[in-house]
Amino acid sequence: MSSEFLLIRAKDELVCGLGECGGSVTSILQYLLDNDIVDNVLTIKKEGSVYDAVPVLISNSEELNSTAGSLHCAPTMVADLIPKFINDTKLAVVCKPCDAMGINELEKRNQIDKNNLYKIGLNCGGTLMPKQAKEMFELFYEVNPDDVIKEEIDKGQIIIELKDGTEKGVKIDDLEEKGWGRRENCQRCEIMIPRNTDIVCGNWGAEKGWTFVEMVTGKGKDLVNNGIKEGYIESKTVSQKQIEIREKLEGIMINLMKKFGEKHLIIEYPSLEKWDEYWNRCIECYGCRDICPICWCNECEIEKNYMKNSIELPPDPLTFQGIRLGHMSFSCINCGQCEDVCPMEIPISRIYKKMQRKYNEKTEYIAGFSDELPPLFSSTNE
Amino acid sequence: MSDDIKLVGFCCNWCCYGGADTAGTARMQYPPNVRVIRVMCSGRINISMILKAYKEGADGVFVGGCHMGDCHYVGGNYKWKRRASMFEDLIEQFGIEKDRFRFEWISASEGEKFQQTMRSFYEDLNKLGSLNRKITIKKK
Amino acid sequence: MLIKHSICPSCSVGCGINLINKNGKIVGTYPYKNHPINEGKNCLRGKNIYKIVDENRILIPLKKEQNKLVESNWEDVINLVSNEFKSYSPEEIGILISGTNTNEENELISKFAKGQKITNVGVYADNFPKFNKEIGNYDDLNDAKSILLIGDIIKENPLIGRRIIIAKENGAKIFSVDDVNQTTTSINSTKHFKTFSITKFLEEFPQEIKDELGKSSLIVFNKIDLKEDFDKIVKIAEDSNSKILPVLKDCNSFDAINKVPPLNKEEIAKIINSVKLLLLINIDIFSFFDESEVNIHIPKYLISITHSLNESSSVSNIVLPSYCWAEKSGTFTNTAGEVQSFDRVIKAPENALEEIQILKMIEKKLKA
Numbered sequence: 001m002s003s004e005f006l007l008i009r010a011k012d013e014l015v016c017g018l019g020e021c022g023g024s025v026t027s028i029l030q031y032l033l034d035n036d037i038v039d040n041v042l043t044i045k046k047e048g049s050v051y052d053a054v055p056v057l058i059s060n061s062e063e064l065n066s067t068a069g070s071l072h073c074a075p076t077m078v079a080d081l082i083p084k085f086i087n088d089t090k091l092a093v094v095c096k097p098c099d100a101m102g103i104n105e106l107e108k109r110n111q112i113d114k115n116n117l118y119k120i121g122l123n124c125g126g127t128l129m130p131k132q133a134k135e136m137f138e139l140f141y142e143v144n145p146d147d148v149i150k151e152e153i154d155k156g157q158i159i160i161e162l163k164d165g166t167e168k169g170v171k172i173d174d175l176e177e178k179g180w181g182r183r184e185n186c187q188r189c190e191i192m193i194p195r196n197t198d199i200v201c202g203n204w205g206a207e208k209g210w211t212f213v214e215m216v217t218g219k220g221k222d223l224v225n226n227g228i229k230e231g232y233i234e235s236k237t238v239s240q241k242q243i244e245i246r247e248k249l250e251g252i253m254i255n256l257m258k259k260f261g262e263k264h265l266i267i268e269y270p271s272l273e274k275w276d277e278y279w280n281r282c283i284e285c286y287g288c289r290d291i292c293p294i295c296w297c298n299e300c301e302i303e304k305n306y307m308k309n310s311i312e313l314p315p316d317p318l319t320f321q322g323i324r325l326g327h328m329s330f331s332c333i334n335c336g337q338c339e340d341v342c343p344m345e346i347p348i349s350r351i352y353k354k355m356q357r358k359y360n361e362k363t364e365y366i367a368g369f370s371d372e373l374p375p376l377f378s379s380t381n382e
Numbered sequence: 383m384s385d386d387i388k389l390v391g392f393c394c395n396w397c398c399y400g401g402a403d404t405a406g407t408a409r410m411q412y413p414p415n416v417r418v419i420r421v422m423c424s425g426r427i428n429i430s431m432i433l434k435a436y437k438e439g440a441d442g443v444f445v446g447g448c449h450m451g452d453c454h455y456v457g458g459n460y461k462w463k464r465r466a467s468m469f470e471d472l473i474e475q476f477g478i479e480k481d482r483f484r485f486e487w488i489s490a491s492e493g494e495k496f497q498q499t500m501r502s503f504y505e506d507l508n509k510l511g512s513l514n515r516k517i518t519i520k521k522k
Numbered sequence: 523m524l525i526k527h528s529i530c531p532s533c534s535v536g537c538g539i540n541l542i543n544k545n546g547k548i549v550g551t552y553p554y555k556n557h558p559i560n561e562g563k564n565c566l567r568g569k570n571i572y573k574i575v576d577e578n579r580i581l582i583p584l585k586k587e588q589n590k591l592v593e594s595n596w597e598d599v600i601n602l603v604s605n606e607f608k609s610y611s612p613e614e615i616g617i618l619i620s621g622t623n624t625n626e627e628n629e630l631i632s633k634f635a636k637g638q639k640i641t642n643v644g645v646y647a648d649n650f651p652k653f654n655k656e657i658g659n660y661d662d663l664n665d666a667k668s669i670l671l672i673g674d675i676i677k678e679n680p681l682i683g684r685r686i687i688i689a690k691e692n693g694a695k696i697f698s699v700d701d702v703n704q705t706t707t708s709i710n711s712t713k714h715f716k717t718f719s720i721t722k723f724l725e726e727f728p729q730e731i732k733d734e735l736g737k738s739s740l741i742v743f744n745k746i747d748l749k750e751d752f753d754k755i756v757k758i759a760e761d762s763n764s765k766i767l768p769v770l771k772d773c774n775s776f777d778a779i780n781k782v783p784p785l786n787k788e789e790i791a792k793i794i795n796s797v798k799l800l801l802l803i804n805i806d807i808f809s810f811f812d813e814s815e816v817n818i819h820i821p822k823y824l825i826s827i828t829h830s831l832n833e834s835s836s837v838s839n840i841v842l843p844s845y846c847w848a849e850k851s852g853t854f855t856n857t858a859g860e861v862q863s864f865d866r867v868i869k870a871p872e873n874a875l876e877e878i879q880i881l882k883m884i885e886k887k888l889k890a
Contacts, residue, residue, distance in 0.1 A: 047527070052556035054525040054540060075555065085523045085544050130556040272477045280709050281687060283680050285566040291553065301430050313704060318433050318476050318515075325472050326429030326465075341553050343563040343680040345687050351475055358471045363464065 003195070004221060005243055007210045007236040008228075018068040020152065021203045024211035024233060025094060025120055026068045028199075028223065031232040032092045033061040038118060042086065043067045043094040044076050050148055051130035055081055067094075070152055075127040075183060077337045079103045080293040083111040092118035096127075098335035100194035101368020102293035105331045108373050111296050118223065121194035121216075123202025125153040125253065126172075126186030129340070136180045141168050154203065185336025185349055188260040192253050196369050199224060205246030210236065212246060265354045270347065279317040281344040288321075288338035288348050294328045301327070321351065329355035333368040387507050389416040390435045391444040391500075394424045396454040398446025400490025405497045412500040416444070424448070424485075425458025429469055436478060436515075442507045444499070445485040452489065459487070481506050482513065525552050529854055529864040531622060531773040531847045532567040535681045536856025539564055541572055541848060541867045548572040548848055548868055559660060559856070565680040575846045575868070578831040582873045584841040591841060596875070596883075599840050604887035606799055606823050607638070616642035616797035616821070618790065619782065620805035621772025624852030625861065627877050628774070628781040631803060634881050635782070638888070642793045646805060647784035648771050651749040655756055658740050658765030659858045664688050668695040668734040672720060672743035672755075674705040679744060679769050683707070686742070697731050699723055720747045724754040732762065739764035749786065770857045773847075777855040787811065791818050799823045803877060804844070808833035827880055843874040850876055 009022025015030070016023045032038045045056040045067045053074035058064060078093060079102025095103060100121050106112045128136070134145035143162060150161040157169040158181070175181035193200050198220030199213055206212035215221045227233045270278065289295050289302070301307060307319045332352040339349040356367055365372065393399040399420045405412060421427055424447030432443045445466065447459040466485045474480055486499050524543040529536055538557025542550040551569050555562030583599040584591040607615065617635055619628070635643040663669065663685035675698075676683030687710065690696050698711035701718060708714035713730075717723040735741075741759055743766075746752060752768070759766045770776055778784075785793070787810060794800060794807065800821040809832070811818060826835035829846045849870035853863045870876075875883075 047556075049556070054527075054552070055523075056525065057523045081523065081542075085542060085549060129561065131558070131561050275475070276477075281676075281706075283565065283677055283683070283706055285564075285569070285680065287564065287566075287569065290569060301428075307430065307434065313706060313709065316437055318437050319430070322433045322472065322476060323430040325475070326433065326469065329472070330468060337553075340555065341563050343560075343565055343684050344676075345684060345691070355468070355471060355475070359468050362467055 004215045005238040006213050006215070006224060007206055007238055007242075008213050008224065008233045009210050011231055011234050015065065015068070016209070018065055020068075020070045021206060021211045022209050023068060024213065025122070025201050026064050027232045028120060028227050029058075029064050029092060029094070030061040031227045031230055032118060032223075033059070033064070035230070037090070038092040039089040040086065041092045041094070042078055042082065044071060044074065044078070046071060046074075049146065050074075050151055051133060051145075057086060069150065070122075072126070072151055072153055072158075073128045073130050073133040075129065075186075075336070075340060077102065077291070077293055077335055079106060080291075080296070082106070082117075083296060087112070090116050092120060094120045094122065095194065095197060096122050096124040097189065097191040097194040098124075098333055098368075100197045101191070101333035102335060104196045104368045105294050105333060105374075106296065109294075109296060118219070119197035121197030121200035123193050123200065123204060124186075125192060126182035126189065128158075128182055132180065136175065140170050140175060140180065143168065183336055183340075184264060184347075185334050185339065185353075188257055188264050188353070189334055190254050190257045190261065191368075192250055192257075202246075204249045205238070205242040205244075212238065212242065261353075261357070264350060265357060269350065269354065275317075275351075278344075278346045279321075280314050281346060282314045282317070282320065283344060284315045284320070285343060287341045287343065289324060291337045291341045292324075292328070293335060293337070294331045294333070295324070321348070325352065325355055330359040330365060331367045331374050332356040386512060387413075387415045387442070387504065388440050388512075389413070389442045389444060389500075389504065389507065390440045391416045391418045391446065392421050392424070392427055392431070393418050393446045394448055394454075394459075395420055395422050397448035397452065397490050398424075398486075398488040398496065401446065401488040401492045401496040404491060404493030406493075408493050410493055410497040412497045413504040415504060416500055423453065423455050423458035424462040425453070425455065425460075427462060427465075429465060429472070432469065432483070436473070436482075436513065439513075441510075441513045442482045442484070442503060444483075444503055446488045446496070446499075447485070449487040449489055477515070478513065479510060481510060526865065526867045527554055527557075528848060528867055529773070529862050530564065530568045530571055531854070532565075532571045533679055534621070534770040534773055534775055534857035535559065535679050536773065536854060536858075536860065536862055537564055537568055537681050539568055539571070543868055546868055548575050560681045560684075563681060563684060568681075572848070574830065575848055579871065580829060580831055580835070580841055580843040580874075581871045583843060584838075586839045591836070591838075596873075599842060600883050600887055603825055603840055603842075603884055606825075607884070607888055610799045612639040612641065614798040615640050615801070616793045616799070617801045617803065618643075618785075618793065618805050618807065619645050619778060619803040621645055621647065621770065621775030621778045622804050622847070623774060623778065623877065624847075624850070625774065625777045625855060626852050627803075628778050630878055630881055632781045634885060637885065642797055644783045644785035644789065644793060645775070645778040646771070646790055646807075646810065647775055647779050647786070649746045649749055649751065649786050650768060650770055650775070650779065650784055651752050652779050652784050653752060653756075653768070655766065657859060658767045659860075660685055662738075662740060662765060663742070663767070665692065666694050666738050666740050667736060668697070668739045670731055670735065670739070670741045671696065671698040671707055671711065672700070672741070673745040673769075674700060674707045675742055675744055675769065676710055677706040682742065682767075682769060686710075695734050697734070720745070721751050721754075724751055724758065727758055732758075735759075735762035735764045737763050740767055741765070742767045742769060744769035768857065773856070774854045776857055776859060794818050794821060797821050799825070801825045801827070802834055802838070803827045804829075806832040806834045827877055829874065842880050843871070844880060845870045845874055845876045849874075 008024045010016040010027035041058045044053045051073045137145045159169040453459045530539045537560035538554035540552035540554045553562035585594045696711040698707045824838040825840045826838040827842045848867045
């Protein structure tokens with residue numbers, strides 16, 4: 001099914017002002033909740049500052065306003081929360097590309113029911129770790145990080161808005177050259193527009209105050225059209241030029257990301273000796289496995305007695321990461337959560353992404369996107 | 383010929399294990415270093431089983447399945463094939479050479495192919511020497 | 523599903539952790555990436571800490587009748603407790619606590635003990651004494667030039683361990699000391715010293731380490747053999763101008779040892795053997811006694827305030843169900859001396875009461 005494009009924004013003026021570009025996502029969610037199309041909405045909510053956010057489940061559309069606006073400094077992952085804790089309701093989920101890819105992989109593993117789920121995708125240019133972001137704002141923007149009330153990534157810049165209303169922006173390239181900027185995984189992520197959702201919203205190609213929406217599935221088209229019909233959103237047609245601008249922006253970003261992929265996974269990829277040093281640090285906390293949105297097994301093979309050896313000090317990487325690599329690396333969506341939670345600073349997501357890349361070269365399987373099932377699950381033929 | 387090369391062979395019950403049997407009954411000579419483990423299908427082999435073999439000291443692992451299209455369970459060997467192609471990349475990440483792992487399609491009648499495969503795999507392993515993994519640290 | 527911030531109570535580092543609350547139960551944890559101490563990283567104990575909420579939970583006050591714990595009610599047990607308190611002289615009464623109580627509770631416990639003139643009070647703090655020395659903070663670790671580690675810090679306090687790893691990546695020299703040959707800490711250190719006794723090691727402190735210790739050095743330790751060892755470490759630190767960072771046992775040991783006397787095993791045993799009425803607040807005395815080590819006699823009357831059934835509470839005469847950390851608001855002081863507050867995440871069971879409330883009820887009854 002081919003995609004359709006529209007420019008939309010919230011009809012409600014209050015919502016329109018709250019959101020990032022016209023409050024479209026908030027008003028679509030309001031439409032879904034008000035009309036009982038879904039029972040709950042899963043999204044993330046700011047906690048005190050722009051550096052802190054937690055996933056939140058909302059059933060009352062009035063609470064939605066508190067979730068409006070973008071949060072680039074709070075890298076969350078919501079995909080695995082759905083099968084674990086909220087598999088019993090009809091749900092709309094707001095997802096950035098990695099969330100959407102995680103959900104897609106879990107759908108293939110029969111952990112999430114597609115029919116119970118509305119996926120509202122968001123364009124994403126990357127996220128930042130809270131601590132790094134704070135230090136960066138102090139160093140490069142010369143502001144007190146606590147004064148930042150809003151941030152966004154636009155036109156190759158990380159732009160912050162301060163309490164007194166002033167805006168400051170610094171080019172991402174300049175920041176990342178000096179080792180700051182977005183998380184490593186986001187730097188090499190090649191998916192900015194999650195087309196594995198029902199609709200994708202973003203500001204690329206849109207005029208100020210409007211959201212460029214790509215309706216991917218039939219479900220998504222109905223959703224937007226009904227939202228317009230019910231008076232939650234208003235729409236404008238998209239010009240050919242705007243579509244081209246969006247595609248061009250996406251192309252530029254993908255090329256940039258490809259360079260980072262090359263850098264992280266080939267040029268600066270740790271040597272075997274360095275990996276040995278990393279594995280020696282492992283304290284067997286299972287943090288990487290537990291946070292992984294793909295890992296869902298109730299019983300995990302790496303915890304089996306015949307794979308463990310109590311006299312081993314750091315676990316043998318072959319039967320620890322090796323088994324995990326064998327079981328899910330082909331589906332690695334490069335969300336970077338494993339690296340984020342590793343208490344021993346092992347750059348663990350690099351090895352997973354590298355394996356996924358190799359697998360992709362051989363089979364063209366794109367984790368989180370391809371409709372076919374991953375190998376351990378695939379049916380009879382090639 | 384050195385005897386300390388340890389070779390573990392996972393053989394599919396319906397084809398490769400039969401092939402090994404054929405080689406045996408026909409008195410075809412092949413290196414005694416191979417320890418054959420019978421599995422019901424190559425598609426049944428979990429990557430963790432092979433990793434455990436390396437961990438426990440195998441210098442090389444061989445997997446034998448049915449020819450494409452001949453699988454007793456229709457599609458087991460297709461599944462294995464995809465897993466195997468990934469597995470080669472996987473062991474390299476841990477410093478184990480690609481050549482220490484081999485998979486082959488051998489039918490029950492191909493005793494000679496089994497013999498040849500074992501011989502050439504053994505020779506390759508002999509050139510590589512035994513697998514020295516420095517990584518595991520044992521507590522006293 | 524509701525996700526809320528909290529502080530991890532599993533060790534004294536004071537990491538932040540998000541708790542996932544579903545239908546009034548805590549069902550999991552979620553990384554808290556904005557927390558300055560751990561940035562969303564938690565160890566295995568931390569990630570599973572939510573399980574202690576429901577584990578062996580005591581839901582109703584219990585009293586011992588014919589050698590068996592039977593269900594009772596608050597009025598009844600508080601009467602029993604206050605009668606027992608009245609029937610003994612203050613010297614015959616002891617109070618033992620662990621480092622898992624909040625700052626507010628420690629304050630109240632020490633006030634309660636003073637009010638009742640009870641002197642046999644103490645907190646189990648391994649071999650750590652009360653100290654009044656300047657200590658280093660976690661951020662010092664990241665940019666340290668050399669670090670001396672006593673005990674298996676990396677495995678036992680991984681979120682301090684992480685900073686040591688970062689320091690090492692930045693070129694710091696790491697020395698480790700322990701009484702075993704190999705630990706996770708030792709294989710990640712520049713040089714490991716095996717010693718039979720830490721006391722002896724400190725007495726014969728190697729010149730090699732002395733040479734490396736300087737202004738931006740830290741001595742991090744989570745175990746010592748004797749209370750006197752602490753002063754020896756302080757002395758070494760003062761001589762070399764470096765900082766110390768003692769890693770205490772429990773999440774709020776830092777505050778507890780400042781409000782009530784810190785005791786080691788022998789001192790705890792002495793109190794247990796000398797009193798007739800013993801009040802235990804969130805402490806399981808059998809969790810650290812090796813039966814062969816010290817001979818302890820359970821006092822005549824034992825009262826446990828705890829949220830989960832443990833070995834001590836199962837031999838108690840009275841068991842008073844209290845709140846778990848996730849069910850109350852309060853503050854913890856971590857081992858670097860930072861006070862961190864946390865909020866209630868879930869409701870406590872109907873028949874449990876907060877420690878503060880329990881003590882106040884007893885106090886009120888004793889006054890009447």
